[in-house]
Amino acid sequence: MGSRTPAPDEQPADGDGTPTADGVDDAGTGTTAGKSGTARAAGARSATGDTPSRSAGAAAATAASVPAIVLDAIRNLLSRPLASYQLILTMSFLLTAFGLVMVLSASSVEGYSKEGSAYGLFATQVIFALLGLVVFYLMLRVPVRLLRRFAAPAMFVAVVLLALVLIPGVGTLSQGARRWFVIYGLSVQPSELVKVALCIWGAHLLASRRRDNASLRELLVPLVPVAMLVCLLIILEPNLSTTITIAIIVGALLWFAGLPIKVFASFAVSGVVLAVILALAEGYRSQRVMSFLGNVDDPQGAGYQARQATYALANGGVFGVGLGQSSAKWNYLPNAHNDFIFAIIGEELGLLGGLMVVFLFVVLAYIGFRIAHRSTDPFLRLMSATITVLIIAQAFINIGYVIGLLPVTGIQLPLVSAGGTSTLTVLAMLGLLANAARHEPEAVATLTGGSPSRVARWLRLPTPVAYRQTRAESLRDRLDQRRSGGPRAAVAGGHGGRGPTTRRRPPGGRAPSADAGRGRRRFPLPWRRGAKTTQVPRDDRRQGRSSSRGGSTWGARSTTTGRAGGPAGRARPGPSPRGGVDYGVGYRGSGRNASGAGSGASGPHPRGAGSGASGPHPRGAGSGASGPHPRGAGGRANARGASVRGAGRW
Structure with missing residues (x-):
């Protein structure tokens, strides 16, 4: 207890140059402490030698991340x-x-x-x-x-x-x-x-x-x-x-x-x-x-x-x-x-x-x-x-x-x-x-x-109001579309009893014109690009269930066509050809019978009066049991939808 710890210059060193306690080189605690001290010193020297390289790497990483941090800050600012x-x-x-x-x-x-x-x-x-x-x-x-x-x-x-x-x-x-x-x-x-x-x-x-x-x-x-x-x-x-x-x-x-x-x-x-x-x-x-x-x-x-x-x-x-x-x-x-x-x-x-x-x-x-x-x-x-x-x-x-x-x-x-x-x-x-x-x-x-x-x-800044077209602007857009055949369709008559055919308008171009009775006339119809469409099957057209001259329609979301003999309102989806009729949008403008009266039991009758059991009758007076009747008064209640721009609401 009373022994004095010698100073570093008083402690003798062993063969390795490591000082030992009381000058004794044995396997005791003094030797262990000396060796561990040597290890710590060596580790400290190694760490000191590696510090410049590590700090340089950290500085380079920080410098490289500065542009990324600035860009992230700018993105966050602009995203507000x-x-x-x-x-x-x-x-x-x-x-x-x-x-x-x-x-x-x-x-x-x-x-x-x-x-x-x-x-x-x-x-x-x-x-x-x-x-x-x-x-x-x-x-x-x-x-x-x-x-x-x-x-x-x-x-x-x-x-x-x-x-x-x-x-x-x-x-x-x-x-x-x-x-x-x-x-x-x-x-x-x-x-x-x-x-x-x-x-x-x-x-x-x-x-x-x-x-x-x-x-x-x-x-x-x-x-x-x-x-x-x-x-x-x-x-x-x-x-x-x-x-x-x-x-x-x-x-x-x-x-x-x-x-x-x-x-x-x-x-x-x-x-x-x-x-x-x-x-x-x-x-x-x-x-x-x-x-x-x-x-x-x-x-x-x-x-x-x-x-x-x-x-x-x-x-x-x-x-x-x-x-x-x-x-x-x-x-x-x-x-x-x-x-x-x-x-x-x-x-x-x-x-x-x-x-x-x-x-x-x-x-x-x-x-x-x-x-x-x-x-x-x-x-x-x-x-x-x-x-x-x-x-x-x-x-x-x-x-x-x-x-x-x-x-x-x-x-x-x-x-x-x-x-x-x-x-x-x-x-x-x-x-x-x-x-x-x-x-x-x-x-x-x-x-x-x-x-x-x-x-x-x-x-006291007023609350901004979201943009909404005025009635005049909406009406002008409709008139422009009707006048120039904007995003609309054109009716092209079929010949030889081949039924309705479809013609697409190139994007951004005018609607194609069609021969309709008294020479070339353009019939604007609703058109939506990239929509799913249907058409009357060929066997139904051969049985006279389409219009006498047919009409091409294009740009509808989805339609179904009823068949004769089936329950009222039951529809069978047709194939997906190049065009169809958009009954959700309906027809605009007043027209006349350009295609004649359809007499089939089902199928669309463009611009004519339909008398089938079901199916849509655009621009004519429909008497079927189901199907929308655009611009016509439905004789019976629609089983699948309301009449469009006729007796129902637009």
Whole structure:
């Protein structure tokens, strides 16, 4: 008990160099402890040697899993029912806030030199941004039906304002152009307001006339004439850049409405030729184009702005000179806070800042097209896609001429450039996109099924209503199908007592016509692609149990044909040929006896009066004991179903 444990330097070592207790090398506990200590030390050295490789493998695995984790997070975010709505709100806030910061930085020097305050232009931009948020909220709240109802009056008011701004004394003349109204110190540009009105009215017009085989006149009139009138009024201001945006709106509307590619290409080529002519007609425009092409090399002339923008971008480098530290805004670059604000972004925030702006607009484009793709309402689909194309096209045209890929046109960078009316209208468009996002099917189910969120209750947002066709739209679709032989069938008469035959329509094509008594006539019948059908057996047709001329029917879900001599209502399924009659849908339209009266005991009698014991009698007065009688009054109660569009319900 009183023995002292020797220190490590006092303990003798055995032959293996392992110290033993009391210097005794035996099989006792000291030796065992020494050997186990040696093993532990060796294990520790081995673990220490393997630690770098294991940590490197873990780091590589973590690095490899980072993209997968990010992708999973993005998928989870986009799978939410309100993802589009939340993303469009986020992007609107980010772009508006970023634009206000850059306007303050880019306009401080010019504002101080002109007005004696570095915050003058920034304060005006803040006022229009606040007004834009109010308009954003109103566009978010407005019902879709009310929006469509006031689309045409809003377009009329916008055109009237475009005409009034050209009147001297009413419109304000600035820098040789008459484009603005000045109201209590705030300038309003009607050509910006007409963009929103044209997007809404054009989408409403084309959605009201949607058809698979719509004629060119229905697609182009009155959209193109009204757009040409708007372009004429804007050219008289003059304002070629806004004319280009109007052409972009009309082109997007016609593209998404289904204009044939050849016609669309001809319109696009005509628009480009007209734009070139207008650009070369005016002196300063032609100088800009020639300077872009390299034919004019005058550093102080038409190419001055583009050259200074290039210098600003080169001065920024990769990381930029710092926010607020730009030198180009010290009256070296004209309109630095407006048309060329992207050059100030590139100088102060560098290449990374410019790429960040491009990334924000790419994300906005994805969100806009996602909303358009997921919308079930044709009006919202057209409007969302057109608004997205307009905003993204303006952004990339502005970035293109700042970096030298396009000639200078004067189109602003949406929500980033200084411009009150432009900010107001872009926020209104984003509000319409947010409204369309709330009307996605999944969003409607979520907002109507559960309790509203705290933000929705605070903002008093109305519950969205699921899209449903109006009576006028449903009636128009039926008339279009009947007129053009849309998703319907055609009756083709059989010859030589061969009974009913079947002819299918190619998908997306017109229904085949048939010979019916007085020459070729098309009989529209219900048609459903890929449905199960039946037909009268051949032996029944030979016994005269079919119509005298027969009738081809195609596109039914399922039918059964009764036989004579059997119990009333008992049916025997026939084979599955190429066509049949859809008695669940019934016939539409009024017709006459094209096939004669059937006298058989069973079987279908197209367009004639049947007198058999059972079986359907389309468009005739049936007296059988069972079977539906479309468009006819059944003489006896139906054992298998109710009469269709006759005495029963449709």
